Every structure is written in C-alpha cells, then in structure tokens.
Amino acid sequence: MLKSQIKAMLRNKSNRKYIVILFIMFIFLNIGINLTYIIDRYYDIKLKEIADDATIDALKEIRVSPGAGIDEDGIVHSLSLTNEQQENIKKTKYVIDFKAETWEFLGVTYNIYKFHVDDWKHVGYVKNVLDKQGIDTGVYGGSLNIQVFMENFFKVRSFANVIKYVIIIMTILIIFIIYKNLIKNQEDDLKLLSVLGYKPRQIRKIKFANLLTITAISWLIGIIVLVILFNIFVTVLGKLEINLLEDVTINVIVYAIILLLATLIKNKKKSL
Amino acid sequence: MEKVKIEKGYKEYIKYKERIDILEDINVNFETNKIYMIVGESGAGKTTLLNIIGTLDSLTKGNLYIDGKDVTKLNENEKAKLRMEKIGFIFQDFYLNKYMTVEENIMEPLYINEKYNKTTRKQRTDKLIEMVNLTDRKKHFPRELSGGEQQRVAIARALANEPDIILADEPTGNLDKTNEIKIFEILKSLRDNGKCVIVVTHSDRVKKYADIILKLEEGKLKIDED
Numbered sequence: 361m362l363k364s365q366i367k368a369m370l371r372n373k374s375n376r377k378y379i380v381i382l383f384i385m386f387i388f389l390n391i392g393i394n395l396t397y398i399i400d401r402y403y404d405i406k407l408k409e410i411a412d413d414a415t416i417d418a419l420k421e422i423r424v425s426p427g428a429g430i431d432e433d434g435i436v437h438s439l440s441l442t443n444e445q446q447e448n449i450k451k452t453k454y455v456i457d458f459k460a461e462t463w464e465f466l467g468v469t470y471n472i473y474k475f476h477v478d479d480w481k482h483v484g485y486v487k488n489v490l491d492k493q494g495i496d497t498g499v500y501g502g503s504l505n506i507q508v509f510m511e512n513f514f515k516v517r518s519f520a521n522v523i524k525y526v527i528i529i530m531t532i533l534i535i536f537i538i539y540k541n542l543i544k545n546q547e548d549d550l551k552l553l554s555v556l557g558y559k560p561r562q563i564r565k566i567k568f569a570n571l572l573t574i575t576a577i578s579w580l581i582g583i584i585v586l587v588i589l590f591n592i593f594v595t596v597l598g599k600l601e602i603n604l605l606e607d608v609t610i611n612v613i614v615y616a617i618i619l620l621l622a623t624l625i626k627n628k629k630k631s632l
Numbered sequence: 633m634e635k636v637k638i639e640k641g642y643k644e645y646i647k648y649k650e651r652i653d654i655l656e657d658i659n660v661n662f663e664t665n666k667i668y669m670i671v672g673e674s675g676a677g678k679t680t681l682l683n684i685i686g687t688l689d690s691l692t693k694g695n696l697y698i699d700g701k702d703v704t705k706l707n708e709n710e711k712a713k714l715r716m717e718k719i720g721f722i723f724q725d726f727y728l729n730k731y732m733t734v735e736e737n738i739m740e741p742l743y744i745n746e747k748y749n750k751t752t753r754k755q756r757t758d759k760l761i762e763m764v765n766l767t768d769r770k771k772h773f774p775r776e777l778s779g780g781e782q783q784r785v786a787i788a789r790a791l792a793n794e795p796d797i798i799l800a801d802e803p804t805g806n807l808d809k810t811n812e813i814k815i816f817e818i819l820k821s822l823r824d825n826g827k828c829v830i831v832v833t834h835s836d837r838v839k840k841y842a843d844i845i846l847k848l849e850e851g852k853l854k855i856d857e858d
Contacts, residue, residue: 361743368731552727555688556741557716557793559709 361562362569368549369570375545378538379578385531385538386582386611387589392527393610398593399520400481403513407480410505418500419480419510422487424449424473425498440471445495449475452489454482484514532618539571539622546570571619579611634700635797635828636662636685641694643680654680656851658694664796667819667829669842671856676848678832679801685830686719686799687711698797716744720790724802726782728774734761734785735770741792760788764818780811787818798822800831804838816841 369375391398407416426439441449450458458475477486487497501507546567553563641658644651654677662668662685670678683689684696687703695704703714728737738760742753761770764784774782783803790798800819804812816838823829823843831842839845845856 364732364736364739364743368729368736371731548727549729552729553740554712555686555715555721555727556744556789557712557714557719558744559712561709562744 362566365566366570366573369546369573372545375542375574378542379574379581382535382538382574382578383582383585385535386578387585388527389531389535389614390582390586390607390611392524392531393607395524395527396517396520399517403481403509403516407506407509410509411502415502415506416480417476419502419506420476420478420483421500422475422477422483422490423498424490424495426471426496441473441495445493446473448493449473449490449495452486454478454486481513481517532614535615536618536622539618540625542571542574543567543622567623568619571623575615575619633664634661635664635698636830637697638685638691639695639697641684641691641696643677643684643689644692653851655684655691655848655853658853660846660853662797662828662830664826664828665823666843667823667831667841669839669845670830670832670848670853671834671836671839671845672848674834677851678834678848681848681853682799682801682830682832685797686721687715716741716793718795719797719799720793720795722783722786722790722798722800722803724805726774726779726786726806728782728785728789730774733771733773734766734777737774737785738788738792741789745793756792760791763791764788778811779807780814783807783811783815784818787815791822796827798827798829800829802833802835803831805833805835809837812838 411419424441426441446458446460449455454477456476456478458473461472461474463470463472477483483499487499490497502510550563550567553566554560558566638658638660641655642653643655644653646652658681670681672678680689684691687696687706690696691704695702697703698714698718703711706714729740732740735757739753739757742748742756748756758767758770761767764787766781766784766788769777769781774785777785787803798819803819804815807815819829819831820841831838833839846853847856
C-alpha cells in the first residue's frame with residue numbers, strides 16, 4: 361500500500377522539484393545554524409597566522425585591579441574584591457582559572473586578580489558580565505595588528521549573528537510553504553482513498569509516509585553536499601569539528617515542528 | 633432484493649446563516665438487478681443524494697439503510713469499511729491517480745481488503761483488467777489512455793472488492809457516443825450479475841438504459857413517468 365503510494369508521489373514532477381528546493385533549504389539551514397561557528401574557526405586560524413601561542417594565551421587573560429583607597433587617617437591602602445565577588449567571577453561562564461596576586465608600587469601593596477577564559481573570543485562576554493557587576497576589568501590589547509583583527513572579528517561576528525537568524529527564519533518559512541504545497545498536491549488523491557474505503561488512520565499514514573520520504577530524500581542529498589562542502593572547507597582552512605549531535609537534534613526538532621504545523625493548518629476544503 | 637433504502641430523508645446546508653433545503657422527504661428503495669437513473673436539473677441535488685447513499689455525506693434528518701442495516705449513525709471508520717465492502721464509485725472525470733499505472737489504479741482498493749495477499753491481489757487485478765479489455769495497456773498511465781479507456785479503468789477499480797452497489801455520477805459525461813454505449817453495456821452486465829446500479833445524469837440520451845428513472849425536483853424524488 362505505502363510502496364505504491366510513494367512511487368506515485370515521486371513520479372509527480374512537481375514533487376521532485378520540491379525535493380530539490382528542500383535539499384537546498386536543508387543546506388542553507390545547516391549553514392545558518394553553523395555560520396557563527398564557521399566564522400569563529402576561520403578567525404581562530406587567521407589569528408594563528410599573526411600571533412604566536414604566548415600572545416594568544418595572553419589574549420585570554422583578564423585582570424581586575426581594584427586599586428587603592430585613602431582611609432580617614434590619610435593612609436593609602438589596597439582595595440580588594442569581596443569573597444562574594446571572587447566567587448561570582450569564578451562561577452562566570454567561560455572562566456577557567458582564577459588567581460589572586462599582589463603587586464607592590466611606591467610602598468603600597470596592591471591586590472591583583474587574574475583569570476583566564478577558555479577562548480579569546482569569550483573575553484568580551486566575560487568583561488560585559490563583570491562590568492554589569494561593577495567590576496572594572498583590563499585585558500591585554502596586543503599589537504595594533506591584533507587590535508584591528510579583534511575589532512574586525514567582533515564586527516563580523518555580530519553581523520553574522522544577524523545573518524544566521526535571517527537565514528534560519530527564511531529557510532523555515534520556505535520549508536513550511538513547500539510542505540503546505542506538498543500536502544495540497546496530495547489532497548485529491550487522499551480524498552479518493554476515502555471514497556475507496558481507506559480509513560482515516562490509513563490515509564494519515566500514507567500522507568505522513570509521503571512527506572517523510574520526501575524529507576528523507578532531500579536530507580540525504582543535502583547531507584552528501586554538506587559533507588563535500590565540509591571537506592573543501594577543512595582542506596582549505598584546516599581542522600574543523602562540528603557538534604553533530606546538536607546539529608541533528610536541531611534539524612529533527614525544526615522539521616518536526618514545521619511538518620506538524622503544515623499538517624495541522626488546514627487548506628480550504630475542496631470536494632471531489 | 634432491497635439493497636439501499638432512504639426513509640424520510642432530509643438534507644439541508646447552512647450558508648451565510650441561511651438554511652438551504654437540498655433534499656426533502658426522500659423515501660426510496662433501490663434493489664439489485666436494476667439500473668436506476670436519477671435525473672434532474674443542474675444543482676437539483678443529484679450528486680448530494682448519491683454522496684449520501686455512498687456515505688460520503690450524511691442526511692440532516694432521516695435514515696439510510698444498506699442491506700437492511702441502518703448506517704446513518706456509523707462513525708468514519710465504519711463508513712470507510714462499508715464503502716470498501718459494498719460500494720463502488722464511478723465519476724464523470726474518472727478520478728484516476730495520474731501517477732499510477734492502470735494496474736496500480738485498479739489494485740489500490742485491494743490493499744485494504746484483508747482477503748487479499750500479494751499474489752491474489754495481482755490475480756484479481758489481472759482478472760479485472762481483462763474484464764474491461766485493457767490487458768495490453770496495464771502498464772500505461774491515464775494520460776496515455778482515451779477517455780473511454782480511463783472510464784473502463786475506473787469501472788474496474790470500482791469493482792475491485794466486488795461491491796453490490798455501483799454509484800455512477802455522470803459516468804459518460806465526458807465521453808463520445810461510442811464510448812457511452814460501451815460503458816453502459818458494462819453497467820448493464822453488472823446489473824445482470826446482481827448489482828444495484830444507481831446512475832446520476834442530466835442527459836436525456838442515456839435514459840434508455842435505465843430500468844427505473846427517478847426525477848429530483850425541488851428537493852423531492854419521484855418516479856419519472858415521461
């Protein structure tokens with residue numbers, strides 16, 4: 361029963377065109393999901409071309425120097441972070457170590473707190489979090505070259521974040537429209553099945569089998585093309601790891617929601 | 633033998649908050665070994681009546697009996713089973729699946745009949761194709777067939793599960809005279825084989841094939857004395 365229905369569905373030229381559009385949308389969706397990640401990796405590789413390991417390590421460091429204050433007796437003394445502040449810093453996302461040091465200057469011992477983040481790209485985030493808590497932070501600026509590089513990176517990253525969501529929303533909309541059209545294409549044939557004595561549950565099964573088959577074919581072609589693109593990227597730019605489980609989960613959830621919405625939102629009724 | 637009966641049947645639609653009476657006080661029996669023709673002006677409600685008999689639509693009031701059993705209150709699954717077992721449909725526009733071959737179209741109703749397995753389904757399909765003289769066209773698609781051939785495929789499909797009731801909505805509406813004769817020859821042989829054949833038409837030309845002509849006028853059904 362399902363085999364003959366699926367064969368008939370795939371013989372329909374317009375359904376085959378939708379498979380092509382769907383696999384292109386699948387590729388765009390996955391590029392969108394991974395866009396910022398791809399940009400991050402690209403800039404990681406570029407940074408290694410202009411900075412050595414020690415410099416890159418220094419770029420991950422953040423310092424907090426509360427400075428000094430003058431008490432009622434006019435004596436200069438060092439300020440320090442409270443225990444609570446120190447704990448907050450240690451618990452901040454991306455912070456991987458924390459050290460309290462002292463530094464003597466003109467007879468005054470100053471407290472300095474140093475910590476590293478896991479990735480130079482996360483420095484900005486941690487700085488923002490601590491700024492909101494009223495903690496002044498300092499980072500290693502690096503050479504002019506590196507400063508320009510970092511500024512450029514954050515601009516591109518910010519822009520890419522917007523583009524990512526635009527791509528994702530557009531592809532989801534297009535995929536939704538395609539599924540609606542696929543369901544519409546099946547309408548007459550499914551109504552006929554009702555006339556022939558197929559039960560509602562059987563008709564639903566056929567409807568979903570057809571949609572899932574088209575989805576599976578478009579995914580298969582899409583995955584093959586993505587693997588080829590991925591290999592080209594890796595050849596040109598070096599090692600790239602993608603969180604495959606996360607990707608698959610996002611795709612399954614997105615497609616499941618679209619399919620559900622497309623089948624629930626009814627088309628206008630048409631009689632035989 | 634009585635096959636279909638409608639008792640005090642009414643059908644109305646509500647459109648833009650206005651009640652439209654389509655069928656009024658329908659009381660009719662349909663028996664085996666007869667061809668009934670339901671005639672009337674366009675929009676009289678002939679197709680609605682046919683759809684009600686075929687359980688594709690339901691009466692607003694009244695009862696429908698098939699084989700003596702009141703089917704008025706059946707749920708969708710029960711109606712689907714009834715259609716599969718007892719009713720075959722033929723339409724003016726054939727309503728074949730464009731992307732299935734002749735063989736696949738005729739086999740479609742057999743998949744849901746538990747009586748058949750893969751082998752017997754194929755045998756039954758071959759027999760039906762032979763019955764309508766389309767053996768050499770069984771791998772063809774509807775677009776490769778003439779109108780008359782397509783209607784013969786539709787008839788074969790309608791007969792797949794050996795129904796006792798054949799409902800035909802303008803079966804020769806899109807065919808020329810030659811094919812019309814061929815189709816009605818088939819319907820006549822179905823009648824002779826014990827089927828109850830109910831045809832809806834607005835063409836005077838085909839009335840001669842009927843055993844009983846019923847006229848639907850202003851929602852009421854009566855025997856056409858003309």
